[in-house]
Amino acid sequence: VRKPNVVILGAGYGGLMTTVRLQKLIGVNEANITLVNKHDYHYETTWLHEASAGTLHHDRVRYPIADVIDRNKVKFIKDTVTKIAPNEKKVLLENGELEYDYLVIALGFESETFGIKGLKEYAFSIANVNAARQIREHIEYQFATYNVEEEKKDERLTIVVGGAGFTGIEFLGELVNRIPELCREYDIDPNKVRIICVEAAPTVLPGFDPELVEYAVSQLERKGVEFKIGTAIKECTPDGIIVAKGDEVEEIKAGTVVWAAGVRGSSVLEQSGFETMRSRIKVDPFLRAPGYEDIFVVGDCALIINEETNRPYPPTAQIAMQEGQLCAKNLAVLIRGQGELESFKPDIKGTVCSLGHDDAIGVVFGKKLWGTKASFMKKVIDNRALYLIGGSSLVMKKGKFKFF
Numbered sequence: 001v002r003k004p005n006v007v008i009l010g011a012g013y014g015g016l017m018t019t020v021r022l023q024k025l026i027g028v029n030e031a032n033i034t035l036v037n038k039h040d041y042h043y044e045t046t047w048l049h050e051a052s053a054g055t056l057h058h059d060r061v062r063y064p065i066a067d068v069i070d071r072n073k074v075k076f077i078k079d080t081v082t083k084i085a086p087n088e089k090k091v092l093l094e095n096g097e098l099e100y101d102y103l104v105i106a107l108g109f110e111s112e113t114f115g116i117k118g119l120k121e122y123a124f125s126i127a128n129v130n131a132a133r134q135i136r137e138h139i140e141y142q143f144a145t146y147n148v149e150e151e152k153k154d155e156r157l158t159i160v161v162g163g164a165g166f167t168g169i170e171f172l173g174e175l176v177n178r179i180p181e182l183c184r185e186y187d188i189d190p191n192k193v194r195i196i197c198v199e200a201a202p203t204v205l206p207g208f209d210p211e212l213v214e215y216a217v218s219q220l221e222r223k224g225v226e227f228k229i230g231t232a233i234k235e236c237t238p239d240g241i242i243v244a245k246g247d248e249v250e251e252i253k254a255g256t257v258v259w260a261a262g263v264r265g266s267s268v269l270e271q272s273g274f275e276t277m278r279s280r281i282k283v284d285p286f287l288r289a290p291g292y293e294d295i296f297v298v299g300d301c302a303l304i305i306n307e308e309t310n311r312p313y314p315p316t317a318q319i320a321m322q323e324g325q326l327c328a329k330n331l332a333v334l335i336r337g338q339g340e341l342e343s344f345k346p347d348i349k350g351t352v353c354s355l356g357h358d359d360a361i362g363v364v365f366g367k368k369l370w371g372t373k374a375s376f377m378k379k380v381i382d383n384r385a386l387y388l389i390g391g392s393s394l395v396m397k398k399g400k401f402k403f404f
């Protein structure tokens, strides 16, 4: 009998979880599993704010995919997906083409710039390992250049963070710890440095517990962050940004602008002709693309509506991993032609937002946490994600054990 071809696109939280679970469920003779990813490493997207600020080396946030896949069962292809042709059951890669019987789309997120002028050209975004390295290097370059120029340009030392969602706040938490180090390293007066966060909503972390938000804001302000709330970024230029608060328009000169104000699914989905909302496919209860019983979508490319709030679940690693686990089970059902498909029910355990390596805020199992307790919990969550994909050996290699 011919073995079905299962092709998994993307080795982030969703795709890698699907792969490692499927390789446990399925025997060598039951299916050909192929995993495709742009790089031969997986990165912890949820740690990228640390690599971007330079508080954690970029090699700490990634590991070889070969470390966690069973090569007897999974073929790994390092390549970039350019298009999916669902009616021909084909995937086009930069360097080839694959045919599938079952496809899993797990290509993750891209930065959403809402068409705001200049952002693509002049702002950075915390999108992957290489983008994170560029942000770190760029900030360091600005600091290194400041003192050697005859005419000092203070705006080189201004860093703007667009958006005070979880990504913006976690990045700020790392930055405020990194800046004193950079000032010492490059002989810079800390009073010359400005870190400005611009948030369009009337509050930081809209929708999160107000008491915890207040704690986060006061901790970050104490370490030098200026918040501009109810203020939207309207344009990004080579010199900085233009913001508006009501009718008031202001230009902020800045050597570094990091856009952390929203994400969308992979543009490959739009280019492949799927019906999407911000490049995310609204999946059926079994995580399949509507109209295609052979295509699953997991992670930030999938859109699921929370019936209670009638709004989409936020794109998180927590949900991506749970989707991967279920997707593997459902694939096994289809491959064997036995059993029933299960529908997806997210089990949201909580949210913890770090404020640097030793501080955080969070709500876990309905309980509010802040300070060192929350920070400890954040590292437990980070280590748990490693454990779920690569077991205790991966935790020993990559885990976070410096708790305070």
Ligand code: FAD
Binding pocket: 009, 010, 011, 012, 013, 014, 015, 036, 037, 038, 039, 042, 043, 045, 046, 047, 048, 049, 079, 080, 081, 082, 106, 107, 108, 109, 126, 127, 128, 167, 170, 266, 268, 298, 299, 300, 301, 315, 316, 317, 318, 319, 320, 352
């Ligand atoms: P990703 O993890 O983005 O993985 C996608 C993979 O696909 C990558 O390996 C990429 O290289 C590959 N890929 C992309 N395009 C192609 C292509 N064309 N061809 C081949 N390969 C491709 N969520 C939480 O739950 N908790 C947190 O604490 C948290 N912190 C975060 C912190 C930051 C700084 C950021 C940016 C996000 C955070 N999130 C957090 C959100 C979380 O990271 C995402 O929801 C999660 O990464 C989505 O998983 P994914 O598998 O869909 O995609």
Ligand code: NAD
Binding pocket: 116, 162, 163, 164, 165, 166, 167, 168, 170, 198, 199, 200, 201, 205, 206, 231, 232, 233, 234, 260, 261, 262, 263, 314, 315, 316, 351, 352, 353, 354
């Ligand atoms: P987000 O969409 O959650 O937040 C973006 C923020 O930018 C919002 O507060 C929005 O009001 C603001 N904004 C939008 N346009 C703006 C403009 N023109 N000017 C100024 N502000 C503007 O995006 P995110 O923070 O990147 O998070 C993406 C996803 O990743 C979310 O689902 C989030 O839950 C998840 N995440 C989770 C964690 C965590 O659990 N610790 C950390 C990071 C990200």
